[in-house]
Amino acid sequence: MKLRALAVTAYILFLMLPIYWLVIMSFKTTNEILSGFSPWPQVWTTASYRTIFTDPTWYSGYINSISYVTINTVISVAAALPAAYAFSRYRFLGDKHLFFWLFTNRMAPAAVFALPFLQLYYAIGLFDTHLGVALAHCLFNIPLAVWILEGFMSGVPKELDETAYVDGYSFPRFFLTIFIPNIKAGIGVAAFFCFMFSWVEMLLSKTLTSVQAKPIAAVMTRTASTSGYELGLLAAAGVLTIIPGAIVIWFVRNYIAKGFALGRV
Helix, strand or coil: CHHHHHHHHHHHHHHHHHHHHHHHHHCCCHHHHHHCCCCCCCCCCCHHHHHHHHCHHHHHHHHHHHHHHHHHHHHHHHHHHHHHHHHHHCCCCCHHHHHHHHHHHHHCCCHHHHHHHHHHHHHHCCCCCHHHHHHHHHHHHHHHHHHHHHHHHHCCCCHHHHHHHHCCCCHHHHHHHHHHHHCHHHHHHHHHHHHHHHHHCCHHHHHCCCCCCCCHHHHHHHHEECCEECHHHHHHHHHHHHHHHHHHHHHCHHHHHHHHHHCCC
């Protein structure tokens, strides 16, 4: 038992080591980082964080990323709910083929769609907008959300629907007040994965933006200069990039656990 606890502790420490090192680097200067190995800063500095919080280019990158990721998560889950219900409750001609085709969009690399989206957005005025990036990410996240939610919905007995209709519930009332509360775990899991995939996606978000909706991933490339990378600033930006994902995980942690136990995760 002690050996198992020791092994688990060592494994967790191993996983946390890169995060610890990133945090430590964020409090160092670039010169100290390059000067040699040290497990903690010789001289602590918050200059990198001050730069991020005071430079509009830096903090607007976080605001832009959070904006389009939130919009995408809401749209993806809202669109996936009725689609997943249809796939789980009804049988129609070509339903399995349609379901598979929908999911193949998740398998396609983002580079395939970058140029078509770029030309389309220039034509309709969606280039460099939060909504444009959010809609582009829907191409990948809606199929994923449908796949996850369909697994949860198939686990809810169809008798629940029939009983509600016998009791006089309309479909919208039944869906919102009875069915959705029964798949809260699935919605939490789907929202989590939509958020995370949109948050870490970089190719489309960089290609489809220039100034107004520029994501933090694109802003981080500004740390490169003729003298090299500003490593302390890059590390601080990396630490702040982890925080939104950690917050989302904290709020949906119980749903994620149920999702791994019950759903298609």
